[in-house]
Structures are given as structure tokens and as C-alpha cells.
Amino acid sequence: MTAPTRPVAATTSVATTVTAPPSALTGTAPAAPAAPATTTARAGASRPAGAGPGSRRRSWLRPSARRLARRALLRALVPTLLVAAWCAASYGGLVREIYLPTPTAMWSAFVDMRDALPGALVTSVGMTLTGYGLGLALGVGMGLAFAYSQLLRDLLGGVLDFIRPTPVFALIPLFLLWFGIGRGPQIALIAMGTSVVLSVTTLDAVRNVSPTHIRAAATLGATRRTIYRTVVLPSIFPHLLGAVRFSAAAAWGLDVAAELIGSQNGLGYLMMTRQQYIDTAGVLVVVVIYGLLATVLDRVIVLVERPLTAWTTREQPSATETAFRAG
Amino acid sequence: MNRSRGPRDMDPEDMDPEDIDSPEAGAGCLELCSLHVRLGGRAILAGIDLVVAPHEFVALVGPSGCGKTTLLGTVAGFVRPEHGEVRYGGRAVVGAGPERAMVFQDDAVFPWMRVRTNVAYGLKVRGVPRHERARLVDEALDLVGLRSSAGLWPRQLSGGMRKRVDIARALAVDPPVLLMDEPYGALDMMTKQRLQTEFEEIFERSRMTVLFVTHDLEEAVYLSDRVVVLAPRPGRVAETLEIPLPRPRPAEVKLTPEFQDLRRRLGRLVEAAEAAADVRGAA
Structure with a gap:
């Protein structure tokens, strides 16, 4: 992964000097630049130009699509937590059956x-x-x-x-x-x-x-x-x-x-x-x-x-x- | 507006074209006879006398609060006078009538109809057959240059374009009298000037009589044959200024010394009307 990411890091380094110290970007040792390179690749992906070979993992989602995906996740979050709480409370015996039946009991009803x-x-x-x-x-x-x-x-x-x-x-x-x-x-x-x-x-x-x-x-x-x-x-x-x-x-x-x-x-x-x-x-x-x-x-x-x-x-x-x- | 006259002109209220052309025929005249209007206990108009000849363009100007809009509303038939009456073609006006179309200051375009349906509205409620209607709507849209926007919703149009729809809708019914209440008041300068020039041409080709309320003195001089200056509290006719500028009037007319001179004289008349009212109010 290090070899293809380096060009991306180099092109975006001008705009992201704060997130990535220049010394790390110019590093010649093959192992050393791995960590900073990924951070700059992520920063680069947030703008269209960042869709280089290194940001392969994210390029399939456009920013607008990513926003939608994030919203879908947020929407699913509370219902999932509620169902989880329901299961925990009913199966776990925290609440008596006549107050809160288990999903299984509801199905049989x-x-x-x-x-x-x-x-x-x-x-x-x-x-x-x-x-x-x-x-x-x-x-x-x-x-x-x-x-x-x-x-x-x-x-x-x-x-x-x-x-x-x-x-x-x-x-x-x-x-x-x-x-x-x-x-x-x-x-x-x-x-x-x-x-x-x-x-x-x-x-x-x-x-x-x-x-x-x-x-x-x-x-x-x-x-x-x-x-x-x-x-x-x-x-x-x-x-x-x-x-x-x-x-x-x-x-x-x-x-x-x-x-x-x-x-x-x-x-x-x-x-x-x-x-x-x-x-x-x-x-x-x-x-x-x-x-x-x-x-x-x-x-x-x-x-x-x-x-x-x-x-x-x-x-x-x-x-x-x-x-x-x-x- | 050299249109072939359709079946809607069989309406008894409509004038014979020959009568409309000759000013002598009182038939096509719009007459305001000692009009008194009182709203909410306050006298708004006190004795307005005004005769507008057929195919005359009269602008009403005056300081705010002088009852310009009320006057137009009375002519349109929305406001009932306390004394006096509005006569059109020798008959007293009662209520809104199709021979007096109106263009409003606010946006009056129906947002639930597309542009074409809006313009067709007046023709449709009068029962003009479909074929005839389509032709007249196209003509009206052409007059204001909106043919290509016929299928759009009003919300897709700019303020200037919506005003054009408004005007086209009124023109489509070919009204003998057109009442306009600061129609360009809410528009920006550029749009306003373009629409003024456009409307000057339309008026030129039409047989309409126009009563036009505005607070823009340049607009009043540019468009009208005669400017009536109203004095405020209560509203009455203070002065009348004839505008002898020849028609057609391209926009460049506004740069001529004659125009500038008329504009200055009108400004002084309005100021005098305002000052006189202040003196009376103080006394």
C-alpha cells in the first residue's frame, strides 16, 4: 500500500501541511511514511482531486453519497438501540413478562x-x-x-x-x-x-x-x-x-x-x-x-x-x- | 392591438371599435364623478373628478397616503364610494367587471397554474372556446415575450417574468380599460425600465385606456399622456400635467431636454401638493 499512496500524499501535502508534518512526507524509509500517508490520503479524498489510486478504498462513494450513507446510519441507530434494549430487558429478565414480553412471546401471540x-x-x-x-x-x-x-x-x-x-x-x-x-x-x-x-x-x-x-x-x-x-x-x-x-x-x-x-x-x-x-x-x-x-x-x-x-x-x-x- | 375580434366581444359591455377611436363619443369614456370614499371612518378621497378619454394613458401620482390605490380600487369596483360614482361608457360601475382588467402591485399570478393556464384564465372563465383561447393566449405571450416559458410554473420565474405573466393575463382578455397599480414597484431598476419600454410599445399597438398608479415620476412622464397629481389627506386632484411627447417613445426619450423639463415640472407639482397638505394639516 505504501508505494501507490506516496504520490497522492505528495500532491495533497501543500494543502494539508498542518495534518502531516513535512518531515514525515519526505521520509525515504519504506516503513516510516505509512502512517502519515494514510492520514493525508483521507484528507485528500474529501475533495474531488483526491480520487487517486491511494484513495481506492473510498473512491466508490462520492461525497454526496457518503453523506446519505451517514444519514442512513444515523437514522438506523436509535431504532437498533431500542430493539437491543428491549431484547436485553426482556430476555435478560430485567422486566417481568407481563410488563414487557419478549420478541419470541410476541411472535407466538x-x-x-x-x-x-x-x-x-x-x-x-x-x-x-x-x-x-x-x-x-x-x-x-x-x-x-x-x-x-x-x-x-x-x-x-x-x-x-x-x-x-x-x-x-x-x-x-x-x-x-x-x-x-x-x-x-x-x-x-x-x-x-x-x-x-x-x-x-x-x-x-x-x-x-x-x-x-x-x-x-x-x-x-x-x-x-x-x-x-x-x-x-x-x-x-x-x-x-x-x-x-x-x-x-x-x-x-x-x-x-x-x-x-x-x-x-x-x-x-x-x-x-x-x-x-x-x-x-x-x-x-x-x-x-x-x-x-x-x-x-x-x-x-x-x-x-x-x-x-x-x-x-x-x-x-x-x-x-x-x-x-x-x- | 390589431386583433381580429372574437366572440367574447359580443358582450354588451364591450364597445364598438369605431366609438373607441373617437374621443367625442362619451361611450368609451371612463368618468369619475365627485368621488368620495371613506374607509374606517376616515375620508380617503374627497371629491375626485376625472374623465379619461378612450385610448388615453393617465398616470396618477402623489405623495404616499394620497389615496392612489384606493382610487384605483374604486374604479376597479372593490371599494364602494360614499358619494359620487365611477361611470364607464355612461353606465355606473358596480363591482368588478371584465371591461376593467387590473394589474396589481403584489404578485397576482396564480401559483397553482402553469404560465399558459394563468394567461388563459380570463378567457376561460368567459367561456371563450378552446381554439380561440389558444390563439389569444399565444398572442398575449408573444406580446410580453414569454412564449417559450408557457409550460413553466410561476415559482420557476423571476419577479420580472411573473409581472409579465400578470400583464399578459390582463391583455389576453383585450380589456377596453386597464388599471395598473404600481405594477413595477417591486422590481429592480433594469427590469423595470425594460418592462416600461415593452409596455409603451404594447399600449401603442392597443386600443386600451390605461389608468396607471405610480410613485415613480419618471415612469409617469415616460408612459402617460396626462399625469394627475393627487394631494393627500384627504385625496383630491391637485394638478394635471399634459405630456405632449410624441409616440412611439423609445427609451432614449428620457434623455431629451423636453422629457427632463416635464419631469422637473412634475416634481415641483408633487412637492407643492405635499406642502399644501402639510399647511392644511398644521392649520
Whole structure:
């Protein structure tokens, strides 16, 4: 290795005199320069010119690729440590099984529930998506209608201002009393809970539409309804995304709550039965499934949304990010 | 703008081209009749009287706070006057109307539409058929030199180019009256001068009547046929200065003694309007 590295060290020595003393670089003994030569080779590789024969070990990774690899490692670090800690704590007997089951116990709980899971999954996913879909339509529709009509705001504004902040979970006993046990009230609960944040956000987003855009459309001959369709709707879209994602996550939570109380089917119900058997591993399996479902739905929303908001600049690094990097 | 007139000109609000050419026909006139505007309890405009002839370019200048933008907003139909009215073609103006297109000081380009769709917007909401629309959009893009950027998103354009899109969008509907509210206010000097020269040529070839708000006196003299100086608190017409410079006006006009003389006289008029208002305010 010493023979091919020496030319590299020589070319980079001018710029890296601090890291490598000149005496070492000019050393003639074949064994002596080995250590300093490697340090200068590493320094040389950080700039494009350093891709000489000596930096063979690093040349396959460009600086940008190396940055990506480093970030991937950093991202994997904490999850790996957590899993390691989990294994150590559970297998090592530091924590009792009913508090924290071992991965093996979770796997066998999963295998035990094999027969019940598909049905529960279909029930819960169906209910959550139906409720969320209704809530989405209801919330955005209500927000738009309210923004459009002063009459509607005057008529229903007060009532809704009272209902909105009321915790939806507080309504569960009433829902049970009024509608009994079944899918209908559960779906209604999810729809109500998700529509709240969406209607408020929609109304806010409409209020923040640029007046210049609205006026420009008006001077070009657009009617009020046309302005709503062609200016207001597209402008509020990016502002709704946060609420759309947030309420999707909330929909799963509402589903769990609804099933824990009034249900004989579904993932939440399955979780409750596992809990009654003090089967912590089973409960955790359902929790993980909920987590995966919520993540998948969130990803789907982002994917669907992306082409619809292609006109925003979000795909570029944000201004703050760039500023910090430069600083 | 010697365009063949399309079906959108069947609009009853649109003038017959012959009428627009003759100043005598009150039909194509934009009239501001003793306009009083009050906003938030404060009198912003107090008795503005102004008649803009067809194919006339009138610039409105004045110290800040003299109600230039409010005046333009009233003509556009966004601001309702307390007394008086704005008349176009002899009829009182109520609300925004397609015969009075406007170019704003802020960026009014729709960021969710590509350049071409932006320029087509006015034609589309008026129901101009697709074929006709494509042709008119191309014409408007050519006028401002943006044909090759038609497929871009507004965020990919510079400030000057976005302003051109704004102007092209207003020109595409071939408005008899164009209202411009400090359209070049936010641009750098070079871009501003290029766009001014460009717009002078466009105006030359068009049949438009233009009402142009600016705080740049050189711009006012260069572009307009008549400069109206407003006095502040409350806004009213202080002076009017005719600009008899012949058209077309290449950019070099700005170097001639005639231009410089007009520019100086306008500067004195604006100062006088401001001073008079200060005296009144102190009294």
C-alpha cells in the first residue's frame, strides 16, 4: 500500500501541511511514511482531486453519497438501540413478562391470533376508513360552506362553536345509550371526531386565501362561484394537508376507543380480550398492527397529495434548513 | 392591438371599435364623478373628478397616503364610494367587471397554474372556446415575450417574468380599460425600465385606456399622456400635467431636454401638493 499512496500524499501535502508534518512526507524509509500517508490520503479524498489510486478504498462513494450513507446510519441507530434494549430487558429478565414480553412471546401471540386477525383487520380498517372518509367530506364541506355563506355562519356558527371543542370521547356513553352497540355509532364517532379539525382548518385556510388572487380573478370576469372553484379550492389545498394527515391518525385512535367500549369485532375488541387474559404480548401485537396501519394510510395520503400540490416549493429544502447549513 | 375580434366581444359591455377611436363619443369614456370614499371612518378621497378619454394613458401620482390605490380600487369596483360614482361608457360601475382588467402591485399570478393556464384564465372563465383561447393566449405571450416559458410554473420565474405573466393575463382578455397599480414597484431598476419600454410599445399597438398608479415620476412622464397629481389627506386632484411627447417613445426619450423639463415640472407639482397638505394639516 505504501508505494501507490506516496504520490497522492505528495500532491495533497501543500494543502494539508498542518495534518502531516513535512518531515514525515519526505521520509525515504519504506516503513516510516505509512502512517502519515494514510492520514493525508483521507484528507485528500474529501475533495474531488483526491480520487487517486491511494484513495481506492473510498473512491466508490462520492461525497454526496457518503453523506446519505451517514444519514442512513444515523437514522438506523436509535431504532437498533431500542430493539437491543428491549431484547436485553426482556430476555435478560430485567422486566417481568407481563410488563414487557419478549420478541419470541410476541411472535407466538401473533401466531395464536392468526385466525382472528384477518376478520378483525377487515372490520377495523373498513370502519376507520369509512368514518374517516365521511369525516373528511363533512369537515371540508362544512368549512367551505361556512366560508361561503354568511347566513350559514349566523345560523349554525354558535351551535358548532360549542360542539367543536367538546371532547368526542365524552360522547361515547351517550352514543352507546342512544344508538346501542354496532358499527353505525362507531363510524359516526370517527366521522365526528375527524371532521372537527378539518372544518376549522378549512375555514381558516379559506380566510387566508390571498385577496390579490381573488381580486385578480374578479377583474378577469370570474363570478363568485367560479372564484371559489378556481382560486379558493386550489389555494387552500396545501394548507389542509396537515389537518388531513392529523385527522387520519386521529381516526385510528377513535376506532380503538369506539371498539374498546361498544364492539364485538375488530382489532380494538381483540386487544380488549387479550387484555382480559393478561396477554401483554397479544396487546402489543395489536398495537404494532395499528401503528403499521396508521403509517400506511399516512404514506398513501402523502403520495396522493404530492401531484396535487406540485406547484408549491416544498420539495426543495426549506429556507431555515438552508440557512442553518450555510451558517 | 390589431386583433381580429372574437366572440367574447359580443358582450354588451364591450364597445364598438369605431366609438373607441373617437374621443367625442362619451361611450368609451371612463368618468369619475365627485368621488368620495371613506374607509374606517376616515375620508380617503374627497371629491375626485376625472374623465379619461378612450385610448388615453393617465398616470396618477402623489405623495404616499394620497389615496392612489384606493382610487384605483374604486374604479376597479372593490371599494364602494360614499358619494359620487365611477361611470364607464355612461353606465355606473358596480363591482368588478371584465371591461376593467387590473394589474396589481403584489404578485397576482396564480401559483397553482402553469404560465399558459394563468394567461388563459380570463378567457376561460368567459367561456371563450378552446381554439380561440389558444390563439389569444399565444398572442398575449408573444406580446410580453414569454412564449417559450408557457409550460413553466410561476415559482420557476423571476419577479420580472411573473409581472409579465400578470400583464399578459390582463391583455389576453383585450380589456377596453386597464388599471395598473404600481405594477413595477417591486422590481429592480433594469427590469423595470425594460418592462416600461415593452409596455409603451404594447399600449401603442392597443386600443386600451390605461389608468396607471405610480410613485415613480419618471415612469409617469415616460408612459402617460396626462399625469394627475393627487394631494393627500384627504385625496383630491391637485394638478394635471399634459405630456405632449410624441409616440412611439423609445427609451432614449428620457434623455431629451423636453422629457427632463416635464419631469422637473412634475416634481415641483408633487412637492407643492405635499406642502399644501402639510399647511392644511398644521392649520
